[in-house]
Amino acid sequence: MSSALGTVADLPADYYDGLVSRNLLPLWPSLRSVLPYGNPARKTRPTLWRYADVRPNLLRAGELAPIEKAERRVLVLCNPGLGLENMQATPSIYIGLQLILPGETAPNHRHTPMAVRFVIEGQGGYTVVQGEKLPMEKGDLILTPPRLWHQHGHEGTEPVIWLDALDLPLIYGLEASYAIEGKVQTVTDPRNASTTRFRQGGIVPYASLSERRDDYPLLRFPWREVRATLTGLAGVTSKDASVHVAYVNPETGRECMATLGFSALMLRPGEELRLTRRSASSVFHVVEGTGTATVDGQAMAFGESDTFAAPTHAEIRLANGSGKTPAFVFIVDDAPMHRKLGFYEEFD
8 A cells, every 4th residue: 555645735725725614624644644654653752850950940949839829849841852831751641740848738639630659858748648648758659549639748857859640641631631629638547557458469458358349459659668579579580581560459460550550670780671662651760779771772871860751662771870789760651551442562
């Protein structure tokens, strides 16, 4: 089949103008732009955001924007290929870095996009989701599922900063994105009991075998346990396999959120790793260590707390910059959405 399709210039002007006046367009002149052969057309650029650049501007925002005026004090990581005004790290993933200062409370609300928090620095911060108080420590992953009430607070003495990841571009594109404000939540579970109930993989409360399964039984994944799991897994993983774990619903074993997936990767000292090329787009956040990411041939040197984005179908290589210590990376991807829509692919 020929790829040399007809153009608008081939059509009589009165015919084309008549279509436009009736809110119509011919498909064939634009068919290859929306349905190219071989590979998708991608605007997303491999992009690195250095924490050393973001952090001082975020702290400055703490001086310029009182929490009452900001509601959520966030700097958005915008991919230049997608247009800064669109606030997208990849076509389906929104990433922001949020600051809360001692004594502040970010008000209670709920919204249609799903969100997670991944803590970068500070102590004393917390999130309350549906009455469960979830403490924030470096590297913790905290879920705020769609339409569940959540608020943030700070009981410590130093700034707390975390990474927000949302499926906002998807929900906004569907014209379904909105939020509702609510009254301050009453904390009904001050001890974050779900983290205790589901502390160890493969072990769940006995009652859950006969009870109705919860869509979100575990809302906080402590980094100290994820890191320990990765370190232990490295000891039983062959040198030619990656040390990589997924965050899942402990009752079902499936992804813990419907549209975005979350995982953590350990790069052993001196390790160079070529990731499987996939249809999904990804955002990587460096929890510990230094190294180099090469995305579609573009090399980016990363350090602790840096964040970088990779487009769909990307060739990705990661290299630990240290021969003595491991590096740890937290990953957000849109593979769950691809799977549910039926077009998820792995290419090698």
